[in-house]
Amino acid sequence: MAGAVLAGALREALAAAVVAAGLALPLLxxxxxxxxxxxxxxTRLDWVAWAALAVGLGRFLLxxxxxxxxxxxxxxxxxxxxxxxxxxxxxxxGWALAGLAVTLPFLPFADRxxxxxATLVLIYVMLGWGLNIVVGLAGxxxxxxxxxxxxxxxxxxxxxxxxxxxxxxCLPLAGLFAAGFGVALGFPVLRLRGDYLAIVTLGFGxxxxxxxxxxxxxxxxxxxxxxxxxxxLFGLRFAANAPEGxxxxxxxxxxxxxxEHRVIFLYFVILGLALLTNLFTLRIRRLPVGRAWEALRxxxxxxxxxxxxxxNIKLSAFALGAMFAGFAxxxxxxxxxxxxxxxxxxxxxxxxxxxxxxxxxxxxxxxxLAALLLVGLPEWFRDLQQYRMLAFGGxxxxxxxxxxxGLLSDRSPTIRLxxxx
Amino acid sequence: MLRVxxxxxxxxxxxxxxxxxxxVPEGEIVTLIGANGAGKTTLLMTICGNPRATAGRVLLDxxxxxxxxxxxxxxxxxxxxPEGRRIFPRMSVHENLxxxxxxxxxxxxxxxxxxxxxxxxxxxxxxxQRGGTLSGGEQQMLAIGRxxxxxPRILLLDEPSxxxxxxxxxxxxxxIARINREQKVTVFLVEQNAFHALKxxxxxxxxxxxxxxLSGSGAELxxxxxxxxxxxxxxxxx
Numbered sequence: 001m002a003g004a005v006l007a008g009a010l011r012e013a014l015a016a017a018v019v020a021a022g023l024a025l026p027l028l029x030x031x032x033x034x035x036x037x038x039x040x041x042x043t044r045l046d047w048v049a050w051a052a053l054a055v056g057l058g059r060f061l062l063x064x065x066x067x068x069x070x071x072x073x074x075x076x077x078x079x080x081x082x083x084x085x086x087x088x089x090x091x092x093x094g095w096a097l098a099g100l101a102v103t104l105p106f107l108p109f110a111d112r113x114x115x116x117x118a119t120l121v122l123i124y125v126m127l128g129w130g131l132n133i134v135v136g137l138a139g140x141x142x143x144x145x146x147x148x149x150x151x152x153x154x155x156x157x158x159x160x161x162x163x164x165x166x167x168x169x170c171l172p173l174a175g176l177f178a179a180g181f182g183v184a185l186g187f188p189v190l191r192l193r194g195d196y197l198a199i200v201t202l203g204f205g206x207x208x209x210x211x212x213x214x215x216x217x218x219x220x221x222x223x224x225x226x227x228x229x230x231x232x233l234f235g236l237r238f239a240a241n242a243p244e245g246x247x248x249x250x251x252x253x254x255x256x257x258x259x260e261h262r263v264i265f266l267y268f269v270i271l272g273l274a275l276l277t278n279l280f281t282l283r284i285r286r287l288p289v290g291r292a293w294e295a296l297r298x299x300x301x302x303x304x305x306x307x308x309x310x311x312n313i314k315l316s317a318f319a320l321g322a323m324f325a326g327f328a329x330x331x332x333x334x335x336x337x338x339x340x341x342x343x344x345x346x347x348x349x350x351x352x353x354x355x356x357x358x359x360x361x362x363x364x365x366x367x368x369l370a371a372l373l374l375v376g377l378p379e380w381f382r383d384l385q386q387y388r389m390l391a392f393g394g395x396x397x398x399x400x401x402x403x404x405x406g407l408l409s410d411r412s413p414t415i416r417l418x419x420x421x
Numbered sequence: 422m423l424r425v426x427x428x429x430x431x432x433x434x435x436x437x438x439x440x441x442x443x444x445v446p447e448g449e450i451v452t453l454i455g456a457n458g459a460g461k462t463t464l465l466m467t468i469c470g471n472p473r474a475t476a477g478r479v480l481l482d483x484x485x486x487x488x489x490x491x492x493x494x495x496x497x498x499x500x501x502x503p504e505g506r507r508i509f510p511r512m513s514v515h516e517n518l519x520x521x522x523x524x525x526x527x528x529x530x531x532x533x534x535x536x537x538x539x540x541x542x543x544x545x546x547x548x549x550q551r552g553g554t555l556s557g558g559e560q561q562m563l564a565i566g567r568x569x570x571x572x573p574r575i576l577l578l579d580e581p582s583x584x585x586x587x588x589x590x591x592x593x594x595x596x597i598a599r600i601n602r603e604q605k606v607t608v609f610l611v612e613q614n615a616f617h618a619l620k621x622x623x624x625x626x627x628x629x630x631x632x633x634x635l636s637g638s639g640a641e642l643x644x645x646x647x648x649x650x651x652x653x654x655x656x657x658x659x
Contacts, residue, residue, distance in 0.1 A: 288523055291512075295520045298509035305469060305503050307495030307524035307571065413513040413549060 009063040017056030024051040062401070094365055101271055105264045112260050117379050119267045119335065123328055124375045126274040128355040128367035129281060130324030135353065136362035137281075137290065138317035139297025141198040144185070144205025145352050148178040148322035150212060150344035152329025157225040157339055158218070167231035167334050171327060178326025179319040181208075186318035190311055193300070205349055213341040224340025230262065231269060231334050238262035266335050273331060277324045278364055284320075286414045293317050294362075351375070358399060360406025369407050373399075422447040422607050423468070423499075423575055428477035430467040437463040439631045440477065444624075445575065450601050450608040452618040452639065454652060455628035461611045462504050464628070465579050469501050470494050481575070496524045500573035504580050506564040510553025514544055517552050517563055521570030529572065536604075537566040540596065558589035562596070569600065575607040576600070582614040590614060594621055615652035619643045627652075 025048050033042040101122075105115050127149060134142045155174035159165045189200050212219045219225065230238060236249040240257050249265070250257040284290035292313045295303050300310055333339050355374055359366025378392055399407065423445040431437040437460045445451045455461045467474050470491045479487045486494050495501065500521075509517050518537060522530050538545040541562045547555060552563060561581050568576055578597065582590040594617045601608050612618035619625050622639035627648065635642065642648050 291516060291520060292523065294512060294516075295509050298511060299507050301503055302507035302509065303520075304471065304491040305495060305501040305507075306521055306567070307492050308520075309490075309492040411511055413516060 005064070005067045009060050009067065012063050013056045013060035016059035017052040020055035021048055021052035024048045097365065097368060098275065105267055112263050115260075115263050115267050117376065119263070119270055120379065121371055121376045122267070122270040122274050123332060123335075124352065124355060124371040125368050126270065126277050126328045126331075127325055127352045128359065128371050129274065129277040129364065130321045130328065131352050131356050132321075132359075132362060132364070132367055133281060133293070133324070134317050134321035135356050137285070137297065138293040138314065140314060140317060141194060142201045142318075142321070143198045143346075143349055143353065144201040144203070144208070145321070145325060146344045146346070146348040147185075147205040147208035148181055148325035149329040149332070149348065150208055150341075151178045151181045151322075152326030153333040153339050153343070154212060154219060154225070154329075155326065156330030156333045157228045160229045160334075161225060161227065167229070167330070171330050174330035175323040175326040178329065179323040182318040182320075182322025183315050185322075186315040190314055202346070202349075205346060209341050209344050212344070219341075222340060222342075224338060224342075225333075226338040228333050228337050228339065230337065231266075233265060238265055266331075270328075270331050270335075273327050277327075280320075280324075281364060289313075289316060291414060354396075358396070358406055360403075360408040362411055363406065363408040366406055366408035422482060423609060424478075424480040425464070425468065426478045426480070428464070428467060428479065429475045430463055430472055431475065432463075432472060436475070437631050438467065441628075441631075441633055443626055443633065445607060445609045446624075447574075447607055448601075448605060449623040450597070450610060450621055452610045452612060452622035452625045453628055454612055454615040454618055454625065454642075456613070456652075459628040460631040461613075461628055462579055463631075465501065465504075465577050465609075465611055468494075468577065469499075495571070498572070498574040499577065500568035500571050500575070501577045502564045502568040502579060502581070505583065506560045508552040508555075508560050508563050508567065510551065512552055513549050514552055514555070514563060515548045517567050518544075518570050521567035523571075525571045530570075533570050533572060537569050540569070540600065541566050557585050558593065561585060561589075561593055565593075565596070565600070569604070569606070573606060575609065578608065578610045580612060581610070582612060582617065590617060594618070597621065615648065616643070619648075 028047040028051060029044055031042050031044050033040050101118075104110055104118055127145070130148075131142065131145045134140050134145070152174040155177045156167065156170045159170045159173065160167065185201065185204050189197050192200060213222055215221070232238070233249060236247055236252050238249050238261055240248070242248045242251070248257065249255075249261055255261070281290075285294070292303070292308050293316075295306075295308065296310060296313045296317075303310055303313070332343070336343075351374060355367055355370040358374065359368070359370035373395065374392075377395070378389075381391065423443075425441055425443040428438055428441040429436065441460075441464060443451070443453065443464075453461055453464065463472075466472060468479050470486070470489055470493075474487050477487070478485055481494075481497055481499060484497070486497065486499075489497075509520065512520070518534060519530070522533060525533065538548075543559055544562055544566055547559065552560065555563060561583075565576075565578065565581065568578075581593050581597065585593065597608060597610065598621055600606050610618055610622065619639045619642050625637060625639050625642040626633050627635040627642065635645065635648070637645070643653075
């Protein structure tokens with residue numbers, strides 16, 4: 001028995017090593033040698049051998065660990081009743097994370113750099129939560145989500161630079177515009193599902209980017225829009241000197257001016273926006289609208305026969321998801337002070353989608369963890385330089401091996417017996 | 422209560438129904454039996470507006486509902502439990518039932534839930550469990566219970582016996598008879614399991630290749646020699 005397992009694992013390891021060697025040969029096996037006679041082609045067969053060995057060993061251990069305990073309950077997330085343990089843990093973890101997020105800028109080890117990176121992560125958390133409405137709850141695969149982010153960013157940039165309106169007036173408008181675009185996208189794709197929907201949304205995202213790139217008169221084309229005003233706190237500016245008739249934040253509170261104030265203020269703005277998104281999603285999941293989204297994801301025909309109008313359900317999901325992306329977009333614009341179409345490429349959509357999928361579709365805390373992992377880690381490990389993307393890719397493969405349905409894939413029900421809140 | 426007149430329907434260029442006439446009087450159980458591909462499911466789906474009828478009319482309490490979209494029809498007191506149960510597998514039993522109540526007045530919801538759970542005590546035990554983890558018979562109960570949550574006056578059931586063990590089938594049919602008797606819900610039942618379905622029915626129709634070949638009271642059809650040889654003997658008659 002044990003011998004057969006061992007032999008099987010060895011066979012698989014050998015096969016994996018051969019595949020790895022085949023892949024590594026063209027990728028790692030050759031290099032250009034710069035010598036006095038010019039460039040010549042050298043080989044690096046030892047690297048190929050190391051790669052094959054590493055993959056073979058990893059495969060061997062993985063196979064062994066799987067065969068030796070095949071009935072681990074962890075691998076059956078859908079069995080039986082909703083797990084009680086995760087349920088008791090989840091709200092607690094959520095509050096702990098929220099508490100940490102609120103106190104983060106005041107912790108002793110928090111410097112400007114850390115707060116800045118946390119702000120970036122929070123933007124993606126918010127985008128992930130927005131997309132979670134569309135993909136995780138309503139089950140509509142959207143590959144062009146960045147379009148709404150772009151609409152929000154350009155709405156704020158154009159309104160503030162063109163009309164001089166403040167961030168706090170433009171923010172809801174940007175959300176509204178983005179929601180309008182969400183409906184505009186929603187209408188033509190009402191009849192599509194799955195792969196077909198994904199293709200059309202992908203195209204939509206590209207259309208928005210290409211329009212931004214080419215509508216020189218309005219958007220400045222590839223040059224983008226610069227000198228986007230920063231947000232104020234009830235009219236107080238975050239700057240060393242205020243223009244006539246205005247006051248600065250530092251002056252008002254009698255503090256010495258520091259650049260950190262603005263960074264921390266921006267951090268709290270995005271934290272507030274993100275928490276708003278989260279609160280909204282948690283609330284709406286308990287309401288008929290939110291439940292209808294989930295029901296639509298499960299079975300559209302059943303929804304219809306129960307008297308639900310799929311048109312309204314889909315459009316509301318698209319519109320609300322887009323609205324939050326619009327908020328995040330206008331925050332992005334005000335934080336950067338400069339936007340161009342380059343910030344809104346397909347890879348952004350892919351990262352946001354990866355955050356949702358990796359977090360476990362529909363899981364709010366999963367999105368936070370995945371955003372930390374996908375956006376936070378690459379930022380923190382910039383020191384690894386050229387190995388950064390390798391480590392990143394490897395981490396994703398490992399997660400999908402261990403947690404094939406996302407980091408937190410258990411869905412908690414929106415209602416329980418005896419739960420009369 | 423429900424009247425189908427000369428109904429034609431199909432998918433694209435393929436016609437599945439060739440002029441169906443069916444009447445479902447108030448308070449009765451009407452059964453439609455037929456072999457695979459006879460057009461049973463198509464008839465129910467066409468009554469619900471998807472696919473659209475190409476000719477003919479569907480009348481609910483005298484109101485023409487032929488051209489209404491599916492979700493509007495469901496709001497007129499007609500509940501449809503589709504073929505293959507189609508419960509929401511990742512949502513809990515409780516949430517599934519609540520989804521059935523979206524068109525109903527939310528003030529009745531607690532009462533309706535109690536009423537449905539009294540009918541299906543098994544669902545009460547499994548209220549917080551995911552729909553997908555129920556057994557086939559329990560899922561069928563859930564599908565029927567979900568349809569009942571909207572307080573329908575007429576219930577369309579599409580093959581509730583599909584894929585269930587004989588004992589479970591009998592239990593489901595008993596429940597259907599109870600729903601009709603105790604809750605005064607008119608039932609239009611589409612089945613392949615002719616024996617059980619006709620025994621239950623006040624009236625029956627036999628559908629062959631998109632046409633109604635025979636109709637009569639349940640007992641008449643059950644004793645009809647043609648029906649016996651085609652649908653009962655060697656079939657699920659035991």
